[in-house]
Amino acid sequence: MPMFLKPRTKSYELQILHSLTPRMEFSNSLRTHFTNLNKGYIGEQNFETMLSNQLTIDLLILPDTYFEVNQSLIQVDTLLFTPSSPYLFEVKNFEGDYFIEDSRWYGPSGLEVNNPLAQLQRIETTFRKLFQQLRLPRVDVKGYVVFPNPEFTLYNAPRNVPIILPTQIPSFLKKINRSSGKLSDKPFNICQSLLENQADPTPYSRIPEYHYDQLLKGVFCPNCHKLEIIKSKNSLSCSECNYFESKQEGLLRNIKEYNLLFPHRAISTNNIYEWCEKAISRKSIQRVLLSEYVQEGKSRSIHYVKSN
Numbered sequence: 001m002p003m004f005l006k007p008r009t010k011s012y013e014l015q016i017l018h019s020l021t022p023r024m025e026f027s028n029s030l031r032t033h034f035t036n037l038n039k040g041y042i043g044e045q046n047f048e049t050m051l052s053n054q055l056t057i058d059l060l061i062l063p064d065t066y067f068e069v070n071q072s073l074i075q076v077d078t079l080l081f082t083p084s085s086p087y088l089f090e091v092k093n094f095e096g097d098y099f100i101e102d103s104r105w106y107g108p109s110g111l112e113v114n115n116p117l118a119q120l121q122r123i124e125t126t127f128r129k130l131f132q133q134l135r136l137p138r139v140d141v142k143g144y145v146v147f148p149n150p151e152f153t154l155y156n157a158p159r160n161v162p163i164i165l166p167t168q169i170p171s172f173l174k175k176i177n178r179s180s181g182k183l184s185d186k187p188f189n190i191c192q193s194l195l196e197n198q199a200d201p202t203p204y205s206r207i208p209e210y211h212y213d214q215l216l217k218g219v220f221c222p223n224c225h226k227l228e229i230i231k232s233k234n235s236l237s238c239s240e241c242n243y244f245e246s247k248q249e250g251l252l253r254n255i256k257e258y259n260l261l262f263p264h265r266a267i268s269t270n271n272i273y274e275w276c277e278k279a280i281s282r283k284s285i286q287r288v289l290l291s292e293y294v295q296e297g298k299s300r301s302i303h304y305v306k307s308n
Ligand SMILES: [Zn+2]
Pocket: 221, 222, 223, 224, 225, 226, 238, 239, 240, 241, 242, 243
């Protein structure tokens, strides 16, 4: 069975942008950036689901790591170690009809997009340098650009390039399942060293300036970001996209977003009441805070902190 060495989580940048998007105006370029990050994350998640559902042999998977080599940052979407070889996957969640002309890639609107093969090459080169820098044993990493979105089509795709199209994923994974041998300590040790040397991508992220007073308050749908949330006694639902969650879940989500955006502001019943634009009663807020957080301070300065 595949063994995932860490869970894939949304990057700090993506989490912040998610929380901000219904609450402030984004510039067009920031909106595009956010949409791309989000799509990319969904693609990586989908590919990971395919790996865990379709791979049957023992192997190691290291999802979503960042490394810095000579002041350049690379994101390695998925690393996979079979007993015989390591693979590096650059996941592209492209959707629609793409085509290649004179080695240039064009998207559905006919506009040129960054050549994913060139990107893969840059990542591979940097990754090899990283191995030298960390004095890791030389391994022959096989890099591929993988397109997990079933609605992606690529015209004029040359043969013999390291690309895995949506329809090729099952057979590619079957081939991996046929590799023989047992995992040795070597890949474990390499992964361990890689995990210890991850870079923090935050300085490279695009987080806009934001201020508490300027943000819209309220309970927003996490799916479509509309304020249209109808409350029944114990639940919240969105009239726009039919998203549904319990009041407890919705409230916890909002407390977490508040805390993520403003780690230095106190979590108190009143502050959360204001953050949710009075959409949820103080009583419900207090109940959730008492059950999920630890109370600190006395009388007027009572606030809550995360347990453990
Ligand atoms: Zn919605």
